[in-house]
Structures are given as C-alpha cells and as structure tokens.
Amino acid sequence: MSTTKRDALSTVNNNNNNNGNGFKSGGNCALAFDDDVDKEEESLLVLENRKRKSNITWEDEDKIIIKNHQHQHQRKLKNMRCDVEVRLKRDSIAKKSEVKKRVLEYFERSGMPTVRADEEINLDDSREEEDIVIALRAEELGPLWCGDFDELLAFLRNNCEKIVTYWDASGECEGMQLMFCEVDFRIHVHEINEDGAGEEREDDEEIATYKEYALPCREFSEYWDSLYLDEGKKLRLKNYARTALEFGNLNVNASLVAFNRVVLLHGPPGTGKTTMCKGLAQKLAIQMLDTYSEPVFVEINAHSLFSKWFSESGKLVSKLFEKIQELTDDEDTFVFVLVDEVESLAAARKATGAEPSDAIRVVNALLTQLDALKEKKNAMVLTTSNVTDAIDVAFIDRADVKMYVGNPADAARGHILLSSINELKRVGILPPTKLEMAKDSNLFKDVVIATEGMSGRALRKLPFLTIAGMNRSMCDGPINDEEFLRAVREQAINEKRERERLGANN
Incomplete structure (x- = not known):
C-alpha cells in the first residue's frame, strides 16, 4: 500500500x-x-x-x-x-x-x-x-x-x-x-395491498364501466421491472410524471405554463403500453406515499361507455368522470385514470362528417371532462392507443407526452427471453444453473435474431409454446439448456410464419 x-x-x-x-x-x-x-x-x-x-x-x-x-x-x-x-x-x-x-x-x-x-x-x-x-x-x-x-x-x-x-x-x-x-x-x-379490483356497474349494464385498485397493489408489483424498452423511455416517462406532480404541488398556473397531466402511449398491440401505464402508476404511488397516503388506480372500460340507447353515451362519460372528480376531493388521495384503447372514446370527429352522432357526443364529453380534471393536482390520466390515426386531434393536443412504444429491439428481446428462462429455472423446468454465459453464445444470439419483429407479449408466450410443442412431461426432469434454446428458435420461426399466413389471408 x-x-x-x-x-x-x-x-x-x-x-x-x-x-x-x-x-x-x-x-x-x-x-x-x-x-x-x-x-x-x-x-x-x-x-x-x-x-x-x-x-x-x-x-x-x-x-x-x-x-x-x-x-x-x-x-x-x-x-x-x-x-x-x-x-x-x-x-x-x-x-x-x-x-x-x-x-x-x-x-x-x-x-x-x-x-x-x-x-x-x-x-x-x-x-x-x-x-x-x-x-x-x-x-x-x-x-x-x-x-x-x-x-x-x-x-x-x-x-x-x-x-x-x-x-x-x-x-x-x-x-x-x-x-x-x-x-x-x-x-x-x-405495504402492498393484497386486495383485487373493485368494479363499478351502471344500472342495467352487464359490463363494468371501470375497475378501481388501491395502490400499491400486488397485481401491479412486477409490471415496471418486467418491461425492457429502448434506452431512456422509462426514465423519460418517469421524469415527466414527477415534473407534472411537482408543478401541481407548487400550484403552477396551468394557464401560463401549460400542462395537463395526460399521457398517450401508442404503438402496435402487445408492446407493453397498458403494462407500462400500470407500472408507472404503481411506482409513483410508492414514491408519493408521504404526500398522498391513499393512491388509487381507475381503469376505464371504454367500450362499456357506449350505451345501447341513442345519445346516452356522452352522459355516461360525464357521469363516470364526475365519480372520479369525487375521488379527487379527498386531499390524501391521488387518482390515476387509465383509458385503454382511447381511440374508441376519442375517435376523430371529422370521420363522422356532419352527422351529430353519438360518437361525437362522447368525444366532446371526454374533452370537457379532461379540461375539468386538469384543475385537480392530485389526478393523472394515462391512455393507450393501437390506432393513433383514429384519435381526434383535440385529444392529442391535450396529451403532454406522446410516446411511441414499438416492438423490442435486439437487447430488449434478449432481456425478455432471459427473464422468462430464469423463471423456468426457478421452478425446475430448466436446470437451475445460471444462463449468464449462454447469453453470449452464438445459439442464444440466433434465438434473439429469430425473434426479430415479435412483440413483448409474443416473446413472453414463446417459452410456454416451445415446451408445449416438445412432447414432454414435467415428470421427465429439467430440459437441457441447449436443447431448449434450439426449440425456442424453431418455435419463433414457426410463429412468424403463421403470422405471415394470417396477414396474407386478411
């Protein structure tokens, strides 16, 4: 020394x-x-x-x-x-x-x-x-x-x-x-909340209009960590949310510095948009417990808001957001509102022409309620869409963050596959030895290449489909790593081939 x-x-x-x-x-x-x-x-x-x-x-x-x-x-x-x-x-x-x-x-x-x-x-x-x-x-x-x-x-x-x-x-x-x-x-x-979601139904409606979760909850606990996105997207979304909350707590005048606390995640199906919204809400709820001791998550079923009675859908939207407003009246409560597949509510009004359709009333009601909700510093609206072309431009303008979430790149696909494989090792389907060295092998790289273009959802299903197609019993003992990876590669190739056939038939 x-x-x-x-x-x-x-x-x-x-x-x-x-x-x-x-x-x-x-x-x-x-x-x-x-x-x-x-x-x-x-x-x-x-x-x-x-x-x-x-x-x-x-x-x-x-x-x-x-x-x-x-x-x-x-x-x-x-x-x-x-x-x-x-x-x-x-x-x-x-x-x-x-x-x-x-x-x-x-x-x-x-x-x-x-x-x-x-x-x-x-x-x-x-x-x-x-x-x-x-x-x-x-x-x-x-x-x-x-x-x-x-x-x-x-x-x-x-x-x-x-x-x-x-x-x-x-x-x-x-x-x-x-x-x-x-x-x-x-x-x-x-502390984690072990209770599931509570449901709210309108009179004479068979489908629940929304689900309500007390955060942080067990169901959302692994969502954020399970997501592997392009560099910086999770950090960017988290920093936006923190800034929006801090602006609200500082009582920044939104008329002078515009912010609505509305997020729009868009992209193809199966890329983790809904999971990302739930994971973000869970993370923010944990980190704001000293300020808001009773955070809640409201998941709106957009399809249930279209009434079978003409002109009633707009009223249903207004009635639902009035209930959300009531939740925000409690200063200890922070309300996260998720509108999945928001294009079904915020459909472009120009697509309906001059006809005063029920859809236009729904869009107008939604925009009105969003404007009212932005006055509440203890609320944030999270939305997702698979078809952004169908969303009304007035809604898009109200979203502070418009983030594209696409299919995972090479590194992200490798992380997703490794996390799934490690879970199979945990339960004994694969040998308990670590796969850290295998991830640098040519075989693992071949698997990653074979899965190009697949969504995160499809990647998560791949190990299950692979084992199901191997004609093995769980009693046969752990599957050899190399044998399993070869089977995953073949399954990925077959999956992509089947998807191409489905696309050709449509």
Missing part, C-alpha cells in the same frame, strides 16, 4: 470516536474520513481491498477511476438520485420510520454504491459480490467495525419482503461508483 493510502487508513482509525463530519451510525461509523483527506483516497483504499480478494489488476481499477472522473462534473453539480423501494412483510410490526433509518444505515455501511440497472438487494447473502467491501472493511479497519451488521441484516430480513434500488441515470453511468455522501437516497417504505 502506498504511503498516501496508509495515511488515509491511519486517519480513519484515528477518527473512530470523532464527532465531526464523518459518517456516523449509532455513535460509530463503518468508514469515516477527516475533511482534510481527499475523497479519492477512499476510492483507492476500497479498490486495493477488492484487488486483494478478487485478483483485479490496477489497470482494471484505473478504468473505474477514469470512468468516475468522466462524470465528475455531474457529481459536482448535484448528488445522483437513487430511489429505494422497500416492501414490508405482511406480519411486520416495525415502524416505517425505523425501517427507513435502518435501510439507509445498510447503504452507509455497504461501501461505495455502484450505479446499476434496477437491482434487488440480496439480504440473504449480502457479503458476496458487490457487498464484499463490507467484510473487507470489517477485516481491515478493526475497531471501526461496529460488529452488529448481522443484527442489521436480521432486522431487514425479518421486516422487508423486498428492497430494490432505482437509479436516476442513463446507461452510460452503469457501473459508476460513488461515495455514500454523493448519493441522494430516497427511501420509500410501503
């Missing part, structure tokens, strides 16, 4: 009982530095510790330091935001404030946070891989180590069902290491 690094380590040990500006945790600290010690020395110390354990060369470590320096200008401007979603177990009796405090303590002790894609914290085996620095510090720093980290992990295991980190960063920041004080940790502790 260089003299400088020894001095840094000595400084850390000498500050064991310092009450100054070092990181503190219950009177002790996992790692503390005097103000006169440059923060880069901490990085070098941690890297040297990792080097001893993992045989990483200094050349590799230099790359890490260089990558950090490339983003140094960003880090001087502001701390990087990291949202930490903490889902409590149903039987937990711990106070949310205590859980939040202990989760933050976990990150403080876990060393230099690394920017990664959405990552679940492994509380059962936390001393491996990225958290190895914890053990190194305990070993190297001696008296600095508090000795009760196992108790901290036990507390989190006993009370937390799941802990996931979400970084506000683009892909180019992947792998960047930060000091604890350079991260703006936002800890969101929540």
Whole structure:
C-alpha cells in the first residue's frame, strides 16, 4: 500500500470516536474520513481491498477511476438520485420510520454504491459480490467495525419482503461508483395491498364501466421491472410524471405554463403500453406515499361507455368522470385514470362528417371532462392507443407526452427471453444453473435474431409454446439448456410464419 493510502487508513482509525463530519451510525461509523483527506483516497483504499480478494489488476481499477472522473462534473453539480423501494412483510410490526433509518444505515455501511440497472438487494447473502467491501472493511479497519451488521441484516430480513434500488441515470453511468455522501437516497417504505379490483356497474349494464385498485397493489408489483424498452423511455416517462406532480404541488398556473397531466402511449398491440401505464402508476404511488397516503388506480372500460340507447353515451362519460372528480376531493388521495384503447372514446370527429352522432357526443364529453380534471393536482390520466390515426386531434393536443412504444429491439428481446428462462429455472423446468454465459453464445444470439419483429407479449408466450410443442412431461426432469434454446428458435420461426399466413389471408 502506498504511503498516501496508509495515511488515509491511519486517519480513519484515528477518527473512530470523532464527532465531526464523518459518517456516523449509532455513535460509530463503518468508514469515516477527516475533511482534510481527499475523497479519492477512499476510492483507492476500497479498490486495493477488492484487488486483494478478487485478483483485479490496477489497470482494471484505473478504468473505474477514469470512468468516475468522466462524470465528475455531474457529481459536482448535484448528488445522483437513487430511489429505494422497500416492501414490508405482511406480519411486520416495525415502524416505517425505523425501517427507513435502518435501510439507509445498510447503504452507509455497504461501501461505495455502484450505479446499476434496477437491482434487488440480496439480504440473504449480502457479503458476496458487490457487498464484499463490507467484510473487507470489517477485516481491515478493526475497531471501526461496529460488529452488529448481522443484527442489521436480521432486522431487514425479518421486516422487508423486498428492497430494490432505482437509479436516476442513463446507461452510460452503469457501473459508476460513488461515495455514500454523493448519493441522494430516497427511501420509500410501503405495504402492498393484497386486495383485487373493485368494479363499478351502471344500472342495467352487464359490463363494468371501470375497475378501481388501491395502490400499491400486488397485481401491479412486477409490471415496471418486467418491461425492457429502448434506452431512456422509462426514465423519460418517469421524469415527466414527477415534473407534472411537482408543478401541481407548487400550484403552477396551468394557464401560463401549460400542462395537463395526460399521457398517450401508442404503438402496435402487445408492446407493453397498458403494462407500462400500470407500472408507472404503481411506482409513483410508492414514491408519493408521504404526500398522498391513499393512491388509487381507475381503469376505464371504454367500450362499456357506449350505451345501447341513442345519445346516452356522452352522459355516461360525464357521469363516470364526475365519480372520479369525487375521488379527487379527498386531499390524501391521488387518482390515476387509465383509458385503454382511447381511440374508441376519442375517435376523430371529422370521420363522422356532419352527422351529430353519438360518437361525437362522447368525444366532446371526454374533452370537457379532461379540461375539468386538469384543475385537480392530485389526478393523472394515462391512455393507450393501437390506432393513433383514429384519435381526434383535440385529444392529442391535450396529451403532454406522446410516446411511441414499438416492438423490442435486439437487447430488449434478449432481456425478455432471459427473464422468462430464469423463471423456468426457478421452478425446475430448466436446470437451475445460471444462463449468464449462454447469453453470449452464438445459439442464444440466433434465438434473439429469430425473434426479430415479435412483440413483448409474443416473446413472453414463446417459452410456454416451445415446451408445449416438445412432447414432454414435467415428470421427465429439467430440459437441457441447449436443447431448449434450439426449440425456442424453431418455435419463433414457426410463429412468424403463421403470422405471415394470417396477414396474407386478411
């Protein structure tokens, strides 16, 4: 170790009982530095510790330091935001404030946070891989180590069902290491709602006009993480939603700075538009619980709003939105409204000519209600469409965000297939060994190429259809990885061939 690094380590040990500006945790600290010690020395110390354990060369470590320096200008401007979603177990009796405090303590002790894609914290085996620095510090720093980290992990295991980190960063920041004080940790502790949807029906109507969910709910819990979209789309949508909420909370005059809190996702069927809306609502609900303790999600059945009685459809739309307005009257409630296949409600009025049809009344009623709803800062409208050409231009103008969601690209298809394969491994249909090496194989690449043009929905069905076509029983034991991948490739080719035939017949 260089003299400088020894001095840094000595400084850390000498500050064991310092009450100054070092990181503190219950009177002790996992790692503390005097103000006169440059923060880069901490990085070098941690890297040297990792080097001893993992045989990483200094050349590799230099790359890490260089990558950090490339983003140094960003880090001087502001701390990087990291949202930490903490889902409590149903039987937990711990106070949310205590859980939040202990989760933050976990990150403080876990060393230099690394920017990664959405990552679940492994509380059962936390001393491996990225958290190895914890053990190194305990070993190297001696008296600095508090000795009760196992108790901290036990507390989190006993009370937390799941802990996931979400970084506000683009892909180019992947792998960047930060000091604890350079991260703006936002800890969101929540309980999951196990109840399903409640339905609302109009008199004499067999179909429910809308479903209502109390958020965050179990049904939506995996939606956001299951989506693999082109770079930046999820982050862009999340940032828009946050900004719209902040503008509302600041009482920005929407007549001077126009924003309607209306989102339109459009694209071909099966690309995840509806899932994205539900996942976004779930994520925002979790992150705004301190402000809105009772978020709800209202899913409108657009087709049910067309009455069998002439001229009644517009009245049904108005009546439905009046109920939504009533929900927003509660200041503790935030209402997410989903209108799936919105083209059925917001059909272009020019397509009906001069005829005063029921469809025109529906469009007019919808536009009127959207204008009224934008006055409510605790409401957001999420819409999807497969046929944007049919949507009235007045509705499109009211949407703040118009985002195209197409079929997944190569990288996204690979992620989707891997997540499905890992699920089959979890339940024993495929061998439990990891497929991480296989994803770089030529066979896996062939599978990804064979699925080009398929929607996310079709990709999710592919493993099931593959196994169904292999003429095997579940009692036959796990299927060999290579055999399975070859079968998936053939199934993908057959699926695309059948779709082409269907298209030719239409």
